[in-house]
Amino acid sequence: MKFGVIGAGQMGGGIAQVAAQSGFDVVVHDQKQEFLDRGKGVIQKSLAKLHEKGKLSDAPDTVLGRIQFTTDLKDFADCDLVVEAIVENQGVKNDLFRQLGQIVKADGILASNTSSIPITALAAASGRPEQFIGMHFMNPVPLMQLVEVIRGYQTSDETTRIVTETAEKMGKTPLACNDFPGFVSNRILMPMLNEAIQCVMEGVAEPEAIDGIMKLGMNHPMGPLTLADFIGLDTCLAIMEVLHQGLGDDKYRPSPLLRKMVQAGLLGRKSGEGFYKYN
Numbered sequence: 001m002k003f004g005v006i007g008a009g010q011m012g013g014g015i016a017q018v019a020a021q022s023g024f025d026v027v028v029h030d031q032k033q034e035f036l037d038r039g040k041g042v043i044q045k046s047l048a049k050l051h052e053k054g055k056l057s058d059a060p061d062t063v064l065g066r067i068q069f070t071t072d073l074k075d076f077a078d079c080d081l082v083v084e085a086i087v088e089n090q091g092v093k094n095d096l097f098r099q100l101g102q103i104v105k106a107d108g109i110l111a112s113n114t115s116s117i118p119i120t121a122l123a124a125a126s127g128r129p130e131q132f133i134g135m136h137f138m139n140p141v142p143l144m145q146l147v148e149v150i151r152g153y154q155t156s157d158e159t160t161r162i163v164t165e166t167a168e169k170m171g172k173t174p175l176a177c178n179d180f181p182g183f184v185s186n187r188i189l190m191p192m193l194n195e196a197i198q199c200v201m202e203g204v205a206e207p208e209a210i211d212g213i214m215k216l217g218m219n220h221p222m223g224p225l226t227l228a229d230f231i232g233l234d235t236c237l238a239i240m241e242v243l244h245q246g247l248g249d250d251k252y253r254p255s256p257l258l259r260k261m262v263q264a265g266l267l268g269r270k271s272g273e274g275f276y277k278y279n
């Protein structure tokens with residue numbers, strides 16, 4: 001199988017790495033060469049760490065040799081499966097899938113790694129709704145076991161079968177859910193993170209105490225505010241807005257503090273500061 005990935009960032013790079021580790025030939029696209037170079041560097045470091053721990057079956061250079069980096073979408077013409085992992089914006093994704101629908105071979109499958117945007121809407125933009133699906137990997141991709149497989153309204157059984165088998169070949173556990181806002185993972189997770197942010201705003205406790213209570217009391221590996229910083233507060237806001245709009249219930253209303261921090265550019269790890277400061 002020839003595996004395509006759009007986006008060389010944290011998610012796209014991780015998906016590309018795991019696909020290459022699984023023996024697939026991979027094409028990775030981003031808009032600028034500098035983004036590709038940065039993504040390649042992150043993959044190299046990740047492979048080196050896995051190799052040191054004895055968790056890599058092939059040499060790092062062998063795995064990296066299976067990945068082609070490109071700024072030209074036409075290089076996806078002969079891909080069997082293309083996964084999109086770009087900004088969480090429906091308009092931008094729609095534009096991309098309109099292009100890919102014209103470029104990727106007729107029997108190729110298109111998938112989105114979206115956290116919350118309706119798969120059925122993206123599928124319509126692609127022009128091949130039967131061969132369109134949600135393939136939601138968790139972050140960090142090389143370490144997290146789950147792939148949420150989300151069928152759109154017209155997704156075919158064959159598309160679902162191929163994507164499920166591909167996820168299994170990548171060493172992941174695919175679990176199916178239907179196309180509702182936020183799917184399962186973010187419909188449950190994001191309101192918890194949003195409520196933690198609301199607790200900060202209302203002065204219920206300091207961020208360190210909120211995270212500590214959830215880690216020690218609920219056995220969560222990472223506190224909700226640390227996790228929100230890791231995901232990116234802008235992404236958390238975008239998902240909450242999709243939930244609020246799509247489900248029409250005010251229990252999904254984004255915290256005003258979340259909105260204010262995003263407006264201030266305090267996005268978490270990627271900006272150097274969110275609920276905590278990062279070097």
